Amino acid sequence: MTESAIAVLDIDGTLIDSNYQHALAWYRALRSVGEIYPVWRLHRLIGMGGDQLVAALGGEDLERRVGDEVRERQGKEVDALLEEMSPLPGARDLLVAIKERGHRLVLASSAKERHVDVFLDKLDARDIVDDWTTSDDVEESKPAPDLLQVALKKVGAPPDASSVMVGDAVWDVKAAQKIGMPSIVVRSGGFGDDELRKAGAKAIYDTPADLLNSLDDTPLA
Template sequence: MMLPLPEGEFDAYLFDCDGTIADSMPIHYLAWQRALAEYGATFPEELFYAWGGRTPVSVIEDLNEQQGLAMPVDLVDERREQVFQQLLPDVRAVPEVLEHILSSYGTLPFAVVSGSSRESVTASLNALGLLDRFDVMVCAGDYLNGKPDPECFLAAARLLGVSPGRCLVFEDTDFGVQAAAAAGMAAVRVPPPWQRHPSGVSSA
């Protein structure tokens, strides 16, 4: 079933990647669990989803502070990404979002706007066969302030040459929706995994 869109005409679609294009949040959570377990850190599933949209570096830094740890940020992030890449063949597209991508491709420019690394986003889109659908990618490292700051969405609009008010954002997180609103953009909220997977999200 296609997601309903807000009223109005739009000149570009901006998509978050994880949990929006790619149904990858359960896989990301498993990768986080495995990487953090090596350092005795915990990351409750509820907090993982609450922090959706943040960059991995900021998550590790805050977990260090909260749990009195000194995990090496770069190494943990590298390990998390390594496990995610191993699990990536299992990823699928979010059907409700895929329908919009397939139906509007070629008529509107698309951008991916993600808190994940360019490597991770590229791998996810490649696995889904969708990489060539996107004109612009704005990923972690391309901007200073992560969601809910609007910087990443404004950067994507600028790269596409489209006014922010004419962009429609597809997002699955509170931070992402807040960032879109701060950028002056309309947004479509993508259902979370537990609504798409009634049996629940695996945390094994």
């Protein structure tokens, strides 16, 4: 990838430190309808889209009984926690550096539009990135690859375009793998290096700042 590439970066958890708040929001939403699941189990699913998380947690029975209601309640719980979510070290500088190297840049998120708007403001990124996605853009979220495919389409990428995914969870890596997109991961998702490498991650860094410092060693040089 020595020529211009398309960088597809996850926002929620990768650029914004939000994973543990999301786990707590899911816990509170589920508890409000009488469903108690350990927070560690919820954390293991963060990064997976809300359309898939409930069934992954408790099966199709849980999804059928409370799925839609829990997703709505979880969104409201997140609303109350947005103020606590901050950009991870080096997040905005990483975006600037990728653009300065001549790459196209898309922020890919399956979060609700109102949450993505807040994250874009926290990153002051609207004038840096070429485009972004929200949950409204896809019918099926990660680990399905739909979100990444939409992100590429938003910048008019041809099928053979050079691209790379930057995420924080095994779900990001698995989505990228399904369309042959290499992935770089930061550890803010809380997954073990062994899990991330098994899923297919090409490189792993602590924070966006660490990735920025090693950018010349990646496909985004």
